[in-house]
Structure formats: C-alpha cells, structure tokens
Amino acid sequence: MDLGPKFQGRHMPTEHRGTRFLLFPQLPSLEQQGEPETVWVSPLAGSVGPGPSDDRMYVIDPIGKEQPYGYYPGPNGTTVHYKPPWNGPLLEPALPDEGGHFDHLEFGSPQFEQAHAYGCVRFTVDIWEDYLGHPIEWHFEPEYDQLEILFLRGMDNAYAGYGSVEIGSYTTKKGDFVQFGLSFDVLAHEVGHLITYSLIHIPDGTELQDEYFGFRESAADMVSMITSLHFETALIGVLEASHGNLYTYNRLNRFGEVSDLDQLRLASNQKTMADFTKGWVREHQLAQPLTGAFFDIWVDIFHEILVERGLITREVEVLSDQLEWNPDYHDVMQPFFDDAYAKNPQGFAMALAAARDHMGTALISTWRRLVPQRINYLEILSVFAQVDEQITGGRYGHIIAVNKDRRRIGQYEVGPKLPKSSSKKEDKHSHNGLGTDEHGEE
Numbered sequence: 001m002d003l004g005p006k007f008q009g010r011h012m013p014t015e016h017r018g019t020r021f022l023l024f025p026q027l028p029s030l031e032q033q034g035e036p037e038t039v040w041v042s043p044l045a046g047s048v049g050p051g052p053s054d055d056r057m058y059v060i061d062p063i064g065k066e067q068p069y070g071y072y073p074g075p076n077g078t079t080v081h082y083k084p085p086w087n088g089p090l091l092e093p094a095l096p097d098e099g100g101h102f103d104h105l106e107f108g109s110p111q112f113e114q115a116h117a118y119g120c121v122r123f124t125v126d127i128w129e130d131y132l133g134h135p136i137e138w139h140f141e142p143e144y145d146q147l148e149i150l151f152l153r154g155m156d157n158a159y160a161g162y163g164s165v166e167i168g169s170y171t172t173k174k175g176d177f178v179q180f181g182l183s184f185d186v187l188a189h190e191v192g193h194l195i196t197y198s199l200i201h202i203p204d205g206t207e208l209q210d211e212y213f214g215f216r217e218s219a220a221d222m223v224s225m226i227t228s229l230h231f232e233t234a235l236i237g238v239l240e241a242s243h244g245n246l247y248t249y250n251r252l253n254r255f256g257e258v259s260d261l262d263q264l265r266l267a268s269n270q271k272t273m274a275d276f277t278k279g280w281v282r283e284h285q286l287a288q289p290l291t292g293a294f295f296d297i298w299v300d301i302f303h304e305i306l307v308e309r310g311l312i313t314r315e316v317e318v319l320s321d322q323l324e325w326n327p328d329y330h331d332v333m334q335p336f337f338d339d340a341y342a343k344n345p346q347g348f349a350m351a352l353a354a355a356r357d358h359m360g361t362a363l364i365s366t367w368r369r370l371v372p373q374r375i376n377y378l379e380i381l382s383v384f385a386q387v388d389e390q391i392t393g394g395r396y397g398h399i400i401a402v403n404k405d406r407r408r409i410g411q412y413e414v415g416p417k418l419p420k421s422s423s424k425k426e427d428k429h430s431h432n433g434l435g436t437d438e439h440g441e442e
C-alpha cells in the first residue's frame with residue numbers, strides 16, 4: 001500500500017535531509033517479528049557521530065560496568081548517587097557509513113544494537129517534539145547537555161534515570177535472549193518518562209497523589225503506542241489484522257512484551273477506579289484505568305474520523321458505542337469493519353494516522369499544563385477536555401466524558417499503596433523516584 005508522505009507525517013524528515021537507521025517495530029525475537037524498517041531521523045546525514053551521538057544524546061557500550069546508576073548506601077548511613085557520565089572503557093562504537101547513515105550495520109553485532117537504541121530514542125524524540133512544537137529540554141539539563149544511552153548487559157531491565165537511559169539484556173526462563181536495545185516498545189516507553197519529566201517539573205518535597213505514579217506509567221505507554229504507529233508496517237499490520245476493529249485487536253495494546261506469553265499490560269482493558277479502592281501494588285496496574293480510558297478515547301476519535309470521511313456509516317459508529325464492553329462486540333461488529341475496510345484500506349490508514357496525531361498533540365498539550373501536586377486522573381481528563389476545547393472547539397468532549405465515567409474516574413478514592421509481597425517481580429522496565437533517578441526499589 002502506498003501511503004505517500006502524508007502518512008509518514010509532517011514528522012518524518014524527508015530523504016536527503018535526515019539520517020537513516022534500521023529499526024524493528026517489534027522485538028525481533030518474537031514470532032511475528034517482521035522485517036526492520038528504514039527510518040529517517042532528524043539530524044542531517046553526516047552530523048551523527050560515532051556511538052551514534054549528536055548534540056542531545058550519545059550511545060556508549062561500557063566494559064566492566066557492574067551496577068546500574070542510582071542511589072546506593074554509602075558509609076555511615078549516607079547515600080551515594082552513582083550517576084553519569086561513565087568514564088571507563090567502552091566497546092567499539094557504531095560508525096556511520098560514507099554517507100553518514102547507520103543502516104549498514106550487521107544484525108547481531110553490538111554496533112547494530114547501539115545504532116538501534118539511538119534510532120529508537122531519536123525517532124521518538126523527533127515525533128514528540130513535533131507534537132509539542134518545540135524541542136524537549138531534558139529535565140537534567142542543568143547538569144548534562146546530553147542524554148547518556150548506555151548498555152548494561154546482564155541487567156533484566158531498562159531504566160530512564162537522571163541523565164541516562166540504561167539498557168539491559170537477559171535470558172528468559174524459556175531460554176530466549178532478550179536485548180532491550182532491540183525493543184522499540186521499551187525504549188519509546190523510557191523516552192516517554194523523559195518527556196513527562198521534562199514537561200512536569202517536580203520540586204523536591206512536592207506531595208504527590210498516588211495517581212501520579214499510575215499516570216507516569218500510563219503516559220509512557222501512550223508515548224510508546226503512538227510512536228510505534230509511525231512505523232508503516234505497524235500501522236498497516238494493525239489494520240490488516242483488525243480491518244479497523246481496534247477494540248478487539250491485541251497487537252496495538254500489548255506493550256513491553258518480551259515474549260509472546262509475557263504480556264505485561266493491556267491498553268485495551270476493562271479496569272475501573274472501583275478496582276483500586278482497597279489499594280494498589282504496582283504502578284502499572286494502577287495505570288490501567290487511565291491508559292484504558294485514553295485508548296478508548298483514541299478508538300472513538302478514530303471512529304468519528306471514519307464517519308466524517310465516509311468510510312463507515314454513523315449507524316455503525318453508534319452500534320459500536322452501544323456494544324463497547326459487551327461480549328458480543330467482536331461478532332457483531334467485525335463484519336461491518338471487514339466490509340468497510342475492504343472498500344478503502346488506504347482511507348482507513350490515513351484516518352488512523354490522523355487519530356494518532358490528534359492524540360499525540362492533545363496528550364502532550366495536556367501534560368505540559370499539569371500542576372504536579374494536583375495530578376490525579378480526574379484532573380488529567382479535565383485538562384484533556386480543556387485542550388480539546390482549544391484544539392477542536394470541544395468536538396470530542398462527549399467522548400471524553402463518557403470514557404471518564406466508564407472508568408469511574410473521579411467516583412472512587414484510590415486505596416493505599418500495598419506491600420509487594422504478594423506481587424510478582426516488578427515489570428521489566430520499571431523505575432521509581434521523581435525524575436531524579438529511578439533505580440533502587442525492586
């Protein structure tokens with residue numbers, strides 16, 4: 001399907017301007033891995049140095065680094081902050097080809113993974129800076145000009161910290177070797193954290209509501225999900241498999257997965273705030289009602305755009321609303337979508353890209369307006385509705401209100417944070433702290 005430059009969006013630098021990378025939209029060890037996609041990132045060809053590196057970030061692959069950055073106990077009850085930069089020895093960096101591009105590296109080499117990690121971070125930053133309308137200033141900029149993206153092979157995790165994104169790799173119980181440097185989902189999620197830290201400055205000592213911690217994970221997942229739909233193969237793949245019936249499709253809404261069985265969380269979930277009145281254990285669970293609300297808002301906006309463009313009828317859209325969360329949804333709705341999609345797959349792709357870009361712009365406009373101590377889900381959806389007033393004149397206000405109520409947001413108090421004793425290990429790329437550093441809680 002030829003979607004033309006409009007699909008790649010206003011975001012994507014065009015040929016002869018940016019720098020080329022090969023990125024896997026999904027972790028390549030999964031069954032439905034697909035091929036890597038050629039992606040252009042914004043720095044001019046020739047301007048990205050060894051590492052890769054540019055003026056905002058650099059990749060290094062340390063030799064002999066044993067612990068992640070973070071806070072560690074020091075002598076006499078003190079705390080030591082172990083932080084960038086790494087000044088020890090390094091593996092050979094990825095080097096550009098003669099044209100200044102990085103899509104020539106051999107898959108399986110450390111240099112391929114180094115370039116892949118840079119490409120994922122840079123691609124994500126490019127897209128969200130475009131949604132924001134100006135560069136994203138790192139929250140650690142008073143101390144560091146550049147983000148250090150580094151590998152800590154053997155760590156079963158990835159962290160966004162103060163001045164760094166640290167990337168592990170490990171072997172699963174099944175024996176699969178997982179390299180987080182090849183996981184676009186995970187790296188985009190970490191960039192999502194850096195984006196909210198940049199936009200929401202939290203002074204030391206600020207009292208935060210519990211929902212802030214759920215919001216933080218939810219926002220990072222939204223960044224990952226929206227960014228991943230800039231891969232043409234991902235967007236077309238979602239549509240080809242679902243025919244546009246996104247409520248019952250499960251590729252879009254699976255994140256941070258490291259194997260087909262290890263599904264960490266769902267965007268298309270049915271959790272409400274009523275599920276958390278007794279308390280919560282993991283921030284990713286607490287995130288689910290908010291992520292679910294935004295996912296459903298996104299799908300509803302997609303349906304509105306399909307109606308506007310004559311790709312589905314208003315009757316189909318109304319029926320979809322009525323049946324949402326009904327067990328018969330799939331059986332009743334799928335034939336309508338099969339039929340409509342077959343008539344104009346390209347129109348569906350353009351509509352999904354439009355809904356994606358609307359969500360990206362509206363979400364980042366919402367985040368930048370949030371006041372840290374007031375952050376809870378009700379406040380976030382209120383600000384999101386105000387942003388909608390400004391962007392569309394309130395056209396999606398009804399959709400926002402319906403999804404807020406369906407998730408019981410603002411109707412229940414969240415219970416206390418409960419001990420982790422009964423919970424499984426925290427997810428593969430979790431972190432703590434308030435944008436200063438995230439290591440230390442597991």
Ligand SMILES: [Zn+2]
Pocket residue numbers: 189193216217220429430431
């Ligand atoms: Zn996270």
